[in-house]
Amino acid sequence: MITAPTLKFLKALKRNNNKEWFDANRSAYENAKNEFLIQVGEIIDQLKSIDPTLENLTPKNCVFRINRDVRFSSNKEPYKTNFGASFSKGGKKIESAGYYFHLEPGNIFLGGGCWMPESATLKNIRMEIDYNFDEFKSILQNKSFKKYFDGLNDEAKLSRPPRNYDESNPAIEFIKLKSFTALVSMDDEDVLNKNLTSNIINHFKAIKPFIDFLNKAID
DSSP states (O other), rough: OOOOHHHHHHHHHHOOOOOOHHHHTTTHHHHHHHHHHHHHHHHHHHHHHHHHGTTTTHHHHHHOBBOOOOOTSSSSBBBOSEEEEETTTTTTGGGGGGEEEEEEEEEEEEEEOSSEEEEHHHHHHHHHHTEEEEEEHHHOOOOHHHOOSSOOOOOTSSSSSOOOTTTOOHHHHHTTTTTTTEEEEEOOOTTTSHHHHHHHHHHHHHHHHHHHHHHHHOO
């Protein structure tokens, strides 16, 4: 369970995104970070019984650093204003499909998939969808998936078919995607609920067949 002080810290960080403020409030950061790590550990404990490929995960494998890489960004703010965790068989550093939990007041969401894969991985996913479109459709049309997710996110979708694909291909609207994710938003109050972990796990159960399909293409 996430508590109000953690959300309060992230809100304050968004207003005071500088090293001086962060250093002065480091104890609040450590408390918030540790609470998020505990929450991630609870998710892992339940998730690995559903997805055995996650057996060796630890919270530190999953949680992203709060420091931003500003070397190639016009935004020079030093810190992220969220806590994020990626649950996949390779942890956060390996390109594979997985589950994701994003904790940011006013922008909390969870879900999973494969976000903006490298070109070789993208090619393999498109081929898998093309060759096994009936299976792919059945996953997205499954009652459990539709109960928790409203289809796939179409960010960065191509306006025209990629090379070697025709507009008449039945799977073309999915093949045009450059990112394969399904996400759902949560209210701030939702993460303060004692049932947060079970709610997250229910979503992850529903999306697991989609994750498995993507990893079949990636492996």
